[in-house]
Amino acid sequence: xxxxxxxxxxxxxxxxxxxxxxxxxxxxxxxxxxxxxxxxxxxxxxxxxxxxxxxxxxxxxxxxxxxxxxxxxxxxxxxxxxxxxxxxxxxxxxxxxxxxxxxxxxxxxxxxxxxx
Amino acid sequence: xxxxxxxxxxxxxxxxxxxxxxxxxxxxxxxxxxxxxxxxxxxxxxxxxxxxxxxxxxxxxxxxxxxxxxxxxxxxxxxxxxxxxxxxxxxxxxxxxxxxxxxxxxxxxxxxxxxxxxxxxxxxxxxxxxxxxxxxxxxxxxxxxxxxxxxxxxxxxxxxxxxxxxxxxxxxxxxxxxxxxxxxxxxxxxxxxxxxxxxxxxxxxxxxxxxxxxxxxxxxxxxxxxxxxxxxxxxxxxxxxxxxxxxxxxxxxxxxxxxxxxxxxxxxxxxxxxxxxxxxxxxxxxxxxxxxxxxxxxxxxxxxxxxxxxxxxxxxxxxxxxxxxxxxxxxxxxxxxxxxxxxxxxxxxxxxxxxxxxxxxxxxxxxxxxxxxxxxxxxxxxxxxxxxxxxxxxxxxxxxxxxxxxxxxxxxxxxxxxxxxxxxxxxxxxxxxxxxxxxxxxxxxxxxxxxxxxxxxxxxxxxxxxxxxxxxxxxxxxxxxxxxxxxxxxxxxxxxxxxxxxxxxxxxxxxxxxxxxxxxxxxxxxxxxxxxxxxxxxxxxxxxxxxxxxxxxxxxxxxxxxxxxxxxxxxxxxxxxxxxxxxxxxxxxxxxxxxxxxxxxxxxxxxxxxxxxxxxxxxxxxxxxxxxxxxxxxxxxxxxxxxxxxxxxxxxxxxxxxxxxxxxxxxxxxxxxxxxxxxxxxxxxxxxxxxxxxxxxxxxxxxxxxxxxxxxxxxxxxxxxxxxxxxxxxxxxxxxxxxxxxxxxxxxxxxxxxxxxxxxxxxxxxxxxxxxxxxxxxxxx
Numbered sequence: 001x002x003x004x005x006x007x008x009x010x011x012x013x014x015x016x017x018x019x020x021x022x023x024x025x026x027x028x029x030x031x032x033x034x035x036x037x038x039x040x041x042x043x044x045x046x047x048x049x050x051x052x053x054x055x056x057x058x059x060x061x062x063x064x065x066x067x068x069x070x071x072x073x074x075x076x077x078x079x080x081x082x083x084x085x086x087x088x089x090x091x092x093x094x095x096x097x098x099x100x101x102x103x104x105x106x107x108x109x110x111x112x113x114x115x116x
Numbered sequence: 117x118x119x120x121x122x123x124x125x126x127x128x129x130x131x132x133x134x135x136x137x138x139x140x141x142x143x144x145x146x147x148x149x150x151x152x153x154x155x156x157x158x159x160x161x162x163x164x165x166x167x168x169x170x171x172x173x174x175x176x177x178x179x180x181x182x183x184x185x186x187x188x189x190x191x192x193x194x195x196x197x198x199x200x201x202x203x204x205x206x207x208x209x210x211x212x213x214x215x216x217x218x219x220x221x222x223x224x225x226x227x228x229x230x231x232x233x234x235x236x237x238x239x240x241x242x243x244x245x246x247x248x249x250x251x252x253x254x255x256x257x258x259x260x261x262x263x264x265x266x267x268x269x270x271x272x273x274x275x276x277x278x279x280x281x282x283x284x285x286x287x288x289x290x291x292x293x294x295x296x297x298x299x300x301x302x303x304x305x306x307x308x309x310x311x312x313x314x315x316x317x318x319x320x321x322x323x324x325x326x327x328x329x330x331x332x333x334x335x336x337x338x339x340x341x342x343x344x345x346x347x348x349x350x351x352x353x354x355x356x357x358x359x360x361x362x363x364x365x366x367x368x369x370x371x372x373x374x375x376x377x378x379x380x381x382x383x384x385x386x387x388x389x390x391x392x393x394x395x396x397x398x399x400x401x402x403x404x405x406x407x408x409x410x411x412x413x414x415x416x417x418x419x420x421x422x423x424x425x426x427x428x429x430x431x432x433x434x435x436x437x438x439x440x441x442x443x444x445x446x447x448x449x450x451x452x453x454x455x456x457x458x459x460x461x462x463x464x465x466x467x468x469x470x471x472x473x474x475x476x477x478x479x480x481x482x483x484x485x486x487x488x489x490x491x492x493x494x495x496x497x498x499x500x501x502x503x504x505x506x507x508x509x510x511x512x513x514x515x516x517x518x519x520x521x522x523x524x525x526x527x528x529x530x531x532x533x534x535x536x537x538x539x540x541x542x543x544x545x546x547x548x549x550x551x552x553x554x555x556x557x558x559x560x561x562x563x564x565x566x567x568x569x570x571x572x573x574x575x576x577x578x579x580x581x582x583x584x585x586x587x588x589x590x591x592x593x594x595x596x597x598x599x600x601x602x603x604x605x606x607x608x609x610x611x612x613x614x615x616x617x618x619x620x621x622x623x624x625x626x627x628x629x630x631x632x633x634x635x636x637x638x639x640x641x642x643x644x645x646x647x648x649x650x651x652x653x654x655x656x657x658x659x660x661x662x663x664x665x666x667x668x669x670x671x672x673x674x675x676x677x678x679x680x681x682x683x684x685x686x687x688x689x690x691x692x693x694x695x696x697x698x699x700x701x702x703x704x705x706x707x708x709x710x711x712x713x714x715x716x717x718x719x720x721x722x723x724x725x726x727x728x729x730x731x732x733x734x735x736x737x738x739x740x741x742x743x744x745x746x747x748x749x750x751x752x753x754x755x756x757x758x759x760x761x762x763x764x765x766x767x768x769x770x771x772x773x774x775x776x777x778x779x780x781x782x783x784x785x786x787x788x789x790x791x792x793x794x795x796x797x798x799x800x801x802x803x804x805x806x807x808x809x810x811x812x813x814x815x816x817x818x819x820x821x822x823x824x825x826x827x828x829x830x831x832x833x834x835x836x837x838x839x840x841x842x843x844x845x846x847x848x849x850x851x852x853x854x855x856x857x858x859x860x861x862x863x864x865x866x867x868x869x870x871x872x873x874x875x876x877x878x879x880x881x882x883x884x885x886x887x888x889x890x891x892x893x894x895x896x897x
Contacts, residue, residue, distance in 0.1 A: 008739045013187040013267030030720075035236035038555075038710070043185060043267075045554035045786070046828065054725065068701075076700045077828050083518060 002080035008107030014044035030060035064095040180272040187267035197832040204273040207409030215241040232271035235711040236394030247342025278505040287401035291381040315371035327375030343369040418470035421449040487563030515557035523819040525567040531812040547574035549691040556704035583681040585770035589663040602634040607646035636742040640750030651679035701731030709860040733830040758814030767806030778808030792815035
């Protein structure tokens with residue numbers, strides 16, 4: 001999955017916490033990243049990027065059902081932000097594959113393609 | 117068993133020569149007494165060991181409020197921050213230098229945070245200055261480096277704990293955490309021979325006896341620390357010789373089993389040092405925070421002397437109630453310290469000149485929120501045994517927002533009093549729940565009008581008919597079936613057969629019929645007839661399922677009266693339903709606890725975020741727009757007295773039969789709120805949802821300074837101007853039409869009408885509105 005570099009982080013403290021979460025993810029500590037993100041979401045509760053980051057945490061925790069749900073949540077807040085929506089569908093594809101749901105994965109792949 | 121042993125022991129001495137019969141009996145009696153005593157001592161030994169072991173390891177679970185996140189742009193006044201600081205046990209200093217202190221300057225607050233172990237790691241103490249601009253936190257500057265920071269987090273307020281013995285509180289410290297000056301002072305004043313006696317100090321007893329006889333009253337105690345500890349374990353104030361005797365034996369036993377340092381540490385944690393309303397303050401660690409808002413390690417010699425002086429009689433020498441007595445006692449203690457060379461002359465002089473300087477007892481957050489703690493306890497006992505909660509030293513991080521909670525308590529009590537005056541009825545009660553719109557965190561919970569009265573927690577346990585609060589489920593089910601917001605529905609009388617009862621003839625609140633109305637107005641004006649017709653068309657079972665999907669667990673019979681809210685729910689359950697609406701159709705379980713840490717700060721249990729999409733975002737978007745119409749034009753219009761209409765709040769009123777229950781549920785940009793009013797014996801209140809609960813909701817939300825509600829528009833929505841009087845649509849506003857509203861539609865849903873509607877709208881713009889109206893109306897018939 002490409003990194004989310006093209007999407008500017010939320011401003012201020014929420015952005016700082018997202019950076020801490022990303023760092024924890026890179027260090028292989030999704031549980032720690034989760035705590036940072038929950039904090040960030042309290043400050044910016046409708047930031048689609050934070051919800052997407054949460055989906056990545058759930059994916060790393062092998063909780064694929066919730067990874068999909070957090071992607072859907074992120075999409076519901078993304079408005080017309082195609083970059084985030086595309087990332088969400090890509091992650092959903094991976095999650096569905098992990099769950100053995102090939103058809104849904106293919107659909108997700110298709111929807112991701114529509115956004116790039 | 118005793119008998120047996122006595123017999124055995126008697127046997128050898130039985131026929132012994134040379135002892136007179138009377139002497140024999142005496143020996144026997146003495147033996148009996150000795151054996152009896154031995155057993156009694158063994159019994160006391162068991163009791164005291166159990167007590168000591170139990171006490172040593174019993175670390176009650178501590179419950180914390182959410183930590184306050186401070187960041188530039190936060191809506192918080194310096195006054196609001198001070199309230200939070202007081203709740204979190206910070207003290208106001210002239211100039212804050214130690215952790216846990218703050219001072220206020222012109223437009224700024226300067227503070228030194230306490231180091232704290234958060235679930236995500238340790239945060240060290242640091243010094244900041246926060247600058248305010250009106251009611252907004254403008255910037256945060258870190259002292260020393262002088263750099264502006266993005267944000268900081270305060271250590272959270274302790275709001276309660278779970279104890280083996282209720283109402284007893286302490287902050288358990290280890291021997292290493294006891295300041296040496298405290299230990300020396302304690303020994304100098306209470307027990308000079310502590311390290312050399314074996315539990316009792318006969319010399320001290322004689323000295324005390326002498327002093328008391330000379331004075332003609334009890335002026336001095338001869339009890340060692342060990343004896344005092346034993347006395348504290350059983351906490352009775354009877355002064356009998358028998359008790360003294362027991363105490364003495366147990367003190368000796370304690371010394372036989374445990375080391376001096378263990379006994380000293382137990383004493384420092386156990387000693388009773390005051391009363392804070394319903395909780396007893398035990399141990400020097402908590403007493404230090406309670407009286408001085410400082411950690412024990414940060415106390416000055418004068419403050420240590422004050423606390424040690426209070427051991428003799430915590431309420432008699434209470435620094436707040438009896439400052440003169442307390443000061444006098446402190447000076448005596450300081451005198452002893454000087455004589456015993458614990459402090460030098462200079463220290464003595466400084467300490468003696470220091471003011472008593474205990475912090476006034478204001479705004480301490482401990483056990484202030486029993487209704488919320490009740491919810492926390494209920495969630496915890498599902499996972500843990502009560503004994504573990506009372507002994508394992510767990511740290512429970514909750515979602516309680518003290519600012520919101522206090523606003524709720526204040527507004528609820530005041531509004532209820534006002535409403536009682538207005539209706540002339542007494543006994544009105546209420547319950548409130550405020551949650552975070554995203555995440556399902558419960559920020560505040562009121563279980564009644566008197567927040568400190570624990571007992572019937574109405575927010576969790578009052579199960580009442582929800583009346584029209586159920587209607588969003590009816591309309592959501594209709595939208596799922598293909599209705600649009602403007603689908604015409606008949607608000608006309610109807611009678612429905614009722615299995616096993618009289619036929620049911622629902623009525624509107626105003627007892628009239630309104631004919632053909634666009635669907636959204638049925639919700640906005642809470643029209644019962646239109647709602648029942650929609651619900652019957654959709655199917656009651658579908659509506660029941662919709663309510664369950666919104667987050668209510670349980671089984672409900674699908675009677676038609678369900679459509680008008682003949683279903684009993686608690687305010688907490690209602691909050692879950694509106695939470696799902698507010699978060700765009702995603703079910704997020706309500707959470708009162710976020711994390712539980714073990715005593716060693718490892719994570720024991722996480723109650724993390726979870727979401728589940730239960731409804732199509734488009735349908736929720738349409739429904740929420742209609743709920744905004746309720747507030748803008750419908751039964752919720754009265755909110756404009758409290759909230760600026762530009763906030764676009766969404767909500768719904770509810771009134772049960774005979775006005776027994778008055779409800780309002782709704783949401784703004786950040787919060788979901790549910791208010792219930794009613795009486796405990798289910799009498800009529802004389803209030804509708806709009807004249808009762810709405811008022812409370814409005815007052816609370818106003819106090820919370822809400823953000824505007826912005827609904828994120830899903831893709832595939834098309835907006836149209838709509839005239840409810842003529843059912844006409846237009847992509848641009850109608851010319852000179854008094855009543856028109858811009859409403860969202862699923863892109864496909866008005867396509868069939870789209871072209872012809874657009875044409876005629878063009879006509880109407882060209883010809884003026886009047887002529888074509890009948891034509892447009894004709895299409896819908």
